[in-house]
Amino acid sequence: MKRKLALHLLLFLLTLVTTTIAGAEWRYGKAYFLGPEGFSLTAGIPMKDFLGGLAFSLAFLGFLTVHEFGHYLTARYYKVRVSLPYYIPVWLGVTAGIGTMGAFIKIKERIFSRKEYFDIGIAGPLAGFVVAVGVLCYGFTHLPPPDYIFSIHPEYQLYGSQYANYVYNQPGQMALGNNLLFWALETWLADPALVPNQYEVMHYPFLFAGFLGLFFTALNLLPIGQLDGGHILYGMLGYERFVKLSPILFTAFIFYAGLGFLPLEQGWDASWWHWAGYALYLVIIFRPLFPDMTRGLYLAAGVLAGQAAVELYWPEVSGYNGWLVFGLILSRFMGVFHPPSPDEQPLSQGRNLLGWFAVLLFVLCFSPAPFIIN
Secondary structure (H helix, E strand, O other), rough: OOHHHHHHHHHHHHHHHHHHHHHHHHHHHOOOOEEEEEEEEOOOHHHHHHHHHHHHHHHHHHHHHHHOOOOOOOOHHHOOOOOEEEEEEEEOEEEEEEEEEEEEOOOOOOOOOOHHHHHHHHHHHHHHHHHHHHHHHHHHHHHOOHHHHHHHHHHHHHHHHHHHHHOOOOOOEEEOOOOHHHHHHHHOOOOOOOOOOOOHHOOOHHHHHHHHHHHHHHHHHHOOEEEEEEEHHHHHHHOOOOOOHHHHHHHHHHHHHHHHOOOOOOHHHHHHHHHHHHHHHHHHHHHHHHOHHHHHHHHHHHHHHHHHHHHHHHHOOOHHHHHHHHHHHHHOOOOOOOOOOOOOOOOOOHHHHHHHHHHHHHHHOOOOOEEEEE
């Protein structure tokens, strides 16, 4: 028991360190461990900057921890054997990550009823959502003065307050997308003169942590498979209806994600490998949806043809290709379907209303294109 507790604590502390370094890298726009000759552990990070990264790590890990303990405590309430959260520290050595791949709890026995699946599934997103909104409220009401950005990008001072008209026309610039709740809180709470450009939000640790909180809340609330949203929708619909609806929702998700991915403007000689690779991807992710390969091939061909038709007739329409990676994870590792439970009794009216509230939260938190790179 003590060894298990030590492992959980060690993973948390490592994740605290990696997210703090990542938070400092984003906040100050530096890659601390990259020297003239590439990656170097000896380059180091100043203690002042490390402490500055705590604003992001504590806010984001606060969201993550509350989310996971929402699941954990609800599972314990139903006497379901469950592990403490396993945190996943991941630091890439460059300003390209957030220091973690999240956290998860391990359910160690079968869950008995739709009600238990629903309650355990919804507890995490609801608890984490409260923290994410609190972090954003604080961030929007405590914005630094406009010249704060010059301390990170001193080269912007050349253009003064009009820097946005000159500095974002280079390729490789990353911006955060938007969602309804982030936009609403910004509109209601923030001084418009202090609101950062969407290309600079990651330098504001509380806004960045809050945005990621909403992003991961929406990601978990996708009503597919064994995501939290899948548990919620399964609880509301039951096994028979959910097992029919989940593959449809997954197919719609992939259809949107792949829009704009096909190189219709290029000749076949230059792009055949692109088409072939994407077709293979579709076959791989749709194969688990059916007991035989034929129907998976038909669905892959239909989605490919449909996306090509949309791009041909409406070339300005584009999805978010980054979701294709998550689609692969869903299909091959997490699963698009949901296991049945011994007790299939319907939920109460109150729980069904709470489920529709979770759907509303998904709509408010979901960013169709969360991370935009020019």
